Amino acid sequence: MFETTRYEVGRRLKGSVYLSVAISIYAGFIVWYFTVLEDVAIEEVFQELPPAMLEAFGIQTLNTIEGFLGAEVYNFVWVLGLGLYFAYVAGGTIASDIENERMDLLLSLPISRARLLAEKFVSLLFPILTVNVVVGAAIYVFASAIGEPIDPTHLALTHLLSVPYLLVCAAVGLVFSVVASRAALAERGALGVVFALFLVESVVGGADQYDWIQYISPTHYYEPTPLLIDGSYDLIDSGILLVAFLGLMLLSQILFQRRDI
Incomplete structure (x- = not known):
């Protein structure tokens, strides 16, 4: 049971560690930089920023460590950076095996397509x-260290x-992965869609006449x-993300089952 999952997790182990360490180092730098800016009238700078930038990066305040981390780490690295990263990684899960002709070998084993994809x-x-x-623990330690x-x-x-948000981004990549014959196409397509959805929420969704369009973007939730x-927080938002994730997973399963390999 779950032999494929164990094998894939082993392949992702080193990359997961590197990613966690890299973001933790960046977060540590941001926490340190907050101490440097304590003597600066940072709230005045905040008030002079364009409204579009405030909306795009979820900036509410910069004179508290929570608001500063929200703007510099979470809305930038988590929402945009990790959303793009997991869409990209998921884009190669199936398409890379098809492109490298490994999928025929995998499907020759006693495992269904549905189980393999899952x-x-x-x-x-x-x-x-x-x-x-890892990053959550690191940020807590860093913030406590500076008082x-x-x-x-x-x-x-x-x-x-x-987690539900990142699952949706990854599921977008999975949809592209089961329809594309080349991993590069699936990865780029997933990146483009997730980035476009980010722009829909942060830029277009701010306009009154297009207010409705923000609801199609996972970043809204x-x-x-x-x-x-x-x-x-609102648990309904997380519920909507989970429903979207399950819908994308179901779509991926249907497309993969019907695909001629």
């Missing part, structure tokens, strides 16, 4: 959970509720800054 996708949970646990401790409940919720600052 096990390959489940392996993505490992890097998603690893980066959340600006973050509420551990708020921090835990910020990371926990990012995950806002890390309010979670960090006061722990405010």
Whole structure:
């Protein structure tokens, strides 16, 4: 049972560690940089920023460690960076095997297409959970070290509720992976769609006449800054993301079952 998942997790182990360490180092730099800016009138700078930039990066305040991390780490690295990363990685899960002619060998084993697709996708949970646990713990330690401790409940919720969002981004990549014959096409297509959805929410969705369009973007349903600052969240948003994830998974299964390999 789950032989494919174990094999894929083994392949992703080193990359997951490198990713977690790299983001932790960046987060440590941001926490240190916050101490450098303490003597600067940072709130005045905040008020002079263009409204579009404030909206795009979820900037609510920059004079608290929670608001600063929300703008510099979570809305930039988590929402955009990791969303693109997991869409890209998922884009190569099936398409790379098809392109390299490994899929025929895999399907010759006593395993159904549905199970193969599910096990390959489940392996993505490992890097998603690893980066959340490692970076979340690192940020808590860094913030406490400078005398600006973050509420551990708020921090835990910020990371926990990012999982449905990242699953949706990865599922977008999976849809491209089961329809493309080349991994590069699937990866680029997934990147383009996730980035376009980010722009839809952060730029187009801010216009009154196009207010409705923001609801098609997964970024609309995950806002890390309010979670960090006061722990405010809506479970309905997470539920919508989970429904979207399941819908994309079902679509991937249907397309993969019908595909001629």
